[in-house]
Amino acid sequence: MKIAQIAPLAESVPPKFYGGTERIVSYLTEELVRQGHDVTLFASGDSQTAAELVPITGMALRLDPHVVDPIPYHMILLEEVRRRADEFDALHFHIDLLHLPMVQDFIGRTVTTLHGRLDLPDLRAFYRAFPHHSLVSISDHQRLPMPPVNWAGTIYHGLPADILRPNRSGNEGYLAFLGRISPEKRPDRAIRIAARSGMPLRIAAKIDAVDRLYWEQEIAPLVDHYPNVTYIGEINEQQKADFLGRASALIFPIDWPEPFGLVMIEAMACATPVVAFRCGSVPEVIDHGVSGFIVDSEDQAVEAVAQLPGLDRSAVRGAFDARFTASRMAHDYVELYRSLPGARTDAARLRRERGEEAELQIVA
Numbered sequence: 001m002k003i004a005q006i007a008p009l010a011e012s013v014p015p016k017f018y019g020g021t022e023r024i025v026s027y028l029t030e031e032l033v034r035q036g037h038d039v040t041l042f043a044s045g046d047s048q049t050a051a052e053l054v055p056i057t058g059m060a061l062r063l064d065p066h067v068v069d070p071i072p073y074h075m076i077l078l079e080e081v082r083r084r085a086d087e088f089d090a091l092h093f094h095i096d097l098l099h100l101p102m103v104q105d106f107i108g109r110t111v112t113t114l115h116g117r118l119d120l121p122d123l124r125a126f127y128r129a130f131p132h133h134s135l136v137s138i139s140d141h142q143r144l145p146m147p148p149v150n151w152a153g154t155i156y157h158g159l160p161a162d163i164l165r166p167n168r169s170g171n172e173g174y175l176a177f178l179g180r181i182s183p184e185k186r187p188d189r190a191i192r193i194a195a196r197s198g199m200p201l202r203i204a205a206k207i208d209a210v211d212r213l214y215w216e217q218e219i220a221p222l223v224d225h226y227p228n229v230t231y232i233g234e235i236n237e238q239q240k241a242d243f244l245g246r247a248s249a250l251i252f253p254i255d256w257p258e259p260f261g262l263v264m265i266e267a268m269a270c271a272t273p274v275v276a277f278r279c280g281s282v283p284e285v286i287d288h289g290v291s292g293f294i295v296d297s298e299d300q301a302v303e304a305v306a307q308l309p310g311l312d313r314s315a316v317r318g319a320f321d322a323r324f325t326a327s328r329m330a331h332d333y334v335e336l337y338r339s340l341p342g343a344r345t346d347a348a349r350l351r352r353e354r355g356e357e358a359e360l361q362i363v364a
Contacts, residue, residue, distance in 0.1 A: 001337055002038045004091040005029045005051070006081055006099070009073050012060040013047040017206060017234045020262045021115040024157050025094050031160070031330040040088070042081055054080060071098075078102050085109075086350050090337035097123075100130045108342025111136060111152055119145040119257055134340060138260040139281035145257075152336055156285070157260050158329030159269055159320075163237075166271035166317040167245035174200040175305070176247035176272070178240070178263050181207045181215050189253035189277075191222045191229055193298055197305040199228065201251070204243055206234040245270040249292065249308050252276035253301065261285060268292075268320035271313040275304045291319040 005028065011019035014026035025041075026049070032039045033050045041047065045055030056077045061067045078099055085091060085106050093099050093112040103110045113136040124147050127135075134152040137143045143151065175197070177190040187203060194201035203223070207215045223229045235243055244250060250267035258280030265285065267274050274292035276282045288294045292311070293304035337343060 001089045001334065001343075002087060003032060003040070003337065004081065004084075004088040005032075005039060005041045005043075006077070006091065006093045006095060007041065007043040007047070008095050009044050009057055009070065009077060010060060010062045011044070013041060013043040013049065014237070015060070016063070017236055020260075021094055023262065024115070027158065027160055027163075027326040028092075028330055028333065031158075031326040032334070035327075035330060035334070037334070040084075042077055054084075056080060074098055087354075089343055090340060092333070092337070097126055100133055103133075106342065106346065107133060108346055109340055110134065111336060111340060113138065113155070114142065115259065117257055117259055118142055134336075136336070139284050141257065141281050141284065142259040152339075153332070155329060155332045155336070156324060157262055157265065158324050158326040159265060160326045161269075161321065164241045164266060164269040165245065166269065166313070168271045168313045168317065171248045171272070172246045174202050174247055175275075176244055176250050176267075177201060177203045177205065177253075178235075178244065178250065178266075179205050180211065181205045181219055182211045183214055183218075184254060184256035186253040186255045186277075187219050188222060189255075189298060189301070190251040191219075191226055193251060193253065193275075193301045193305065194228055195226050196298070196302045199248065199305065201226075201229045202232055202243070202247070203229065204232045204235045204239075240266060241270055244272050247272050249305065250274045251301070252282070253298075254279045254282070256280065258282065264292075265320055265324040268316050268324065271317040273308060273311045273313070273316050275301055275308075277301070285324075287319050291316045 005025055007013045007025045011022040013022045015022045029039055029041050029049055029051050039051035041049050041051045042054045044057045044060045046059045057073050061070050091110045111134045127149050128147045131149055135149055136152055137154045140154050175194045177187055179185050181187055223231050244267050250272055252274055254277055260281050264274050268291050274286055276286055278294050278296050286292045286294055295301045295304050
């Protein structure tokens with residue numbers, strides 16, 4: 001198939017540091033290319049890909065000190081996609097909602113994965129106005145706040161099987177927190193759980209400007225108070241396998257409707273179990289008692305930490321291999337692309353007009 005992947009411009013694809021959506025776009029794009037599809041990636045110019053790259057900006061917007069407003073750059077992105085839309089059998093958007101009014105003329109060949117939370121009050125009115133677009137959720141729980149829309153499916157995220165090496169043989173006896181310092185991620189819970197468990201906690205996390213005050217007033221004093229807590233800062237992809245793989249467990253103490261939680265499957269890929277609070281997608285991702293423990297309180301989390309030696313780290317990695325590889329994710333998306341109403345009607349006509357074979361490529 002000829003497939004367009006349309007990425008956000010905040011981070012490169014893949015991101016240099018934090019950036020869950022752009023990382024998934026990268027994993028999906030590279031796996032589609034590996035499987036033999038003709039893929040074009042619309043993204044920032046510092047992205048790295050085996051697909052054809054259409055660079056919209058010179059660099060990721062978050063890293064460009066001259067960028068004040070990201071909207072104009074996304075308008076440029078949409079114009080470039082519109083100009084080339086007839087080249088593709090399927091166009092896959094990862095930019096939330098900006099494009100929906102623009103794609104009406106080729107709606108039958110588009111699909112949009114919603115990567116963020118959907119419980120914000122303004123979203124119901126918006127998606128109610130665009131009920132015919134094919135939307136993909138990244139967990140079943142993510143769908144709950146939405147009005148009736150055209151759900152094309154739930155497709156869980158996946159990672160390349162070899163990107164994070166599993167550490168099945170042991171760990172260094174610390175708990176890990178990886179992600180963002182923000183109120184909904186609840187690093188304060190992780191600090192208290194580690195302190196009560198008598199274990200070191202290592203925090204590898206970015207601090208966005210909007211969360212700087214929360215860090216300074218709420219979390220930094222706790223880090224200073226507890227000698228078992230170390231704040232490492234933001235880490236890159238190369239450091240992640242070592243950080244997660246040597247941990248006894250990832251602590252995922254969220255307090256919000258997490259749409260998926262990529263870090264959970266990153267830990268599982270490293271054969272590291274997850275102790276996660278029962279919020280959002282967590283019950284769909286964690287197999288309780290196999291890949292980790294699902295808890296409802298800090299007391300239960302402390303009890304779960306005490307039970308970690310009873311888990312088989314090989315089984316943790318096995319749970320990842322069974323459900324969360326990039327190969328499985330790409331296969332699910334290709335099946336979805338082929339089911340789009342315009343994939344065999346409009347796409348076939350456009351191929352004939354370009355002098356190409358009208359039938360879609362069938363790639364195993």
